Amino acid sequence: MVENRPFLDFMTHLVLITGVIVVAFPVYVAFIASTHEPDAFVRGVMPLLPGDNLIESYSTMLKSGLDIGGTPPVWLMLGNSLVMALIVAFGKIFISILSAFAIVYFRFPFRILAFWIIFITLMLPVEVRIIPTYEVVANLGMLNSYAGLTLPLIASATATFLFRQFFMTVPDELMEASRMDGAGPMKFFRDILIPVSVTNISALFVIMFIYGWVQYLWPLLVTTEEGFYTIVMGIKRLMATADREPAWNLIMATVTLAMLPPVLVVLFMQRLFVKGLTETEK
């Protein structure tokens, strides 16, 4: 839509800029707080300019963590979160692209039923089935392990559904041509279908990476050893100080660090991501 209406332009910009401020301001405040003395944040007047405590806050958190909060160094938690987010993202994509492939390209008995069962699991996210899932994971001895952290999150109806929708737009002739060219089903999947889906895969990767990164409740349940703490649950633990003010500058430093990886992933994959959501190139 190309329209030349100055007032409309002005209004849309106003709305957009307001939106950006609403989203960005708290992030800015968090960053500023992380650069000040511990008590600067609660003194009443919030500072809006960076202080001089930046290096100290960040190096404390990265190197040693906070004893009172009972958290390991931040780099360890960042590492755990990264491993978890990557396993969740890749696992989800791997499982769902295969199941979508089966549903779209094979005529097996109860195909439609299988699809609907997958689809119905949309209504059963981890939070809903958390107690039975915990029971299962505990019985399998997977508490305090990466498997326990990630496996229950990996099955994904959303991704299966998105891949199914995409595969249905891929012309059948592509599959037929590859059959003529002597490619079996898995060869077609590997040589044709996956390359054609690259943009969709990357878009889903970004979404699923962030989904894995922001998990809070589940890691809180299945990890009791510091060595498996993830960053998001770690932040919560930092705040749980009974007898004194939380060290806001350190907490905010951790928050800022925790935001970085998703931001980097989005920035890095932005081009592919937008392409995957908007373009259907076949």
Next chain:
Amino acid sequence: MASITLEGLKKTYSGDVHAVQGIDLTIQDGELVVLVGPSGCGKSTLLRMVAGLETITQGTLKIGHQVVNTLEPAERDIAMVFQNYALYPHMTVYNNLAYGLKNRGFKKEEIKKRVHNAAKILEIDDFLERKPRRLSGGQRQRVAMGRALVRDPKVFLFDEPLSNLDAKLRVQMRVEIKKLQRRLKTTSLYVTHDQLEAMTLGDRLVVLNAGKIEQVGTPMEIYSRPATMFVAGFIGSPAMNMVPLKYIQDIDNKNLSLNLPAPTDTLGIRPDAICLSPPESPHLTIEATLELFEAAGSESHLYIRLANSEQPAVIRTNGQPPQHEGEMLRVYVAHEALHPFDSRTGKRTD
């Protein structure tokens, strides 16, 4: 090289759709046979059964002497050109051509030789490193042909390969396909809904209607002796005029006796068989009103209505009509140019 034999081939889709209802046909070694018919008559289904992309409900399909009913497409040694080309979008032209050879375990040098050879024949050697997205429609079409060509298969199958091209390119590619087929002498089955394409391309035509064969023959046989009213109306442009016998009144000869075979009740007359001046041979003389004159360059069309009956008809001629629109004129049809039909069965009667 091989012949193709279809014996009682049937295809029934779920929900009782009888797409192909018993086809018997033999395609000789090296022949180019065109399947032609209106949209939805089962051409693609038939072709796809030969390709192995559709299961055969009933009947036998042989390539050479081998029954191939249950063979995978890749095992039938055939190649197919699709209407939308179905090029692999993420592969270069080179890899598009090479993919089938790679899967069949050809050596690298052999693949290279074959791809370059096919590319040269089709004049796409300049684009080998491009992706299909950066090619024009005509170039994509050539790549699709190339993919069939490199394999040097026993049989080529074409499913409306030219219908995504503009009119000019379509004519050009039509000629090239014919030349190529003449040169390679590969048995080919070509599907189109365009009767002109079918006439110009085929060694033989198979006219299909509603899943059944209406007529098989060379283009000229079909044009000059259409076996049914359907074929008569489908082949030739403008379409053949179908005039109920009772509307034909010869003004020179009131008691018309044409010696027509028994159940004839309709006469088919090609638009170019209606003349504006009397021919030498025995003929009908008919009065009509000129309704509309249409000049189309090398030829022109006259839309007329027969006197008394208001029956419309089209004349194809290459000159100006002597009359103005709205005036009466006399037209002449040689007796031998009449095609007698029985409208109840739709069949030719002589």
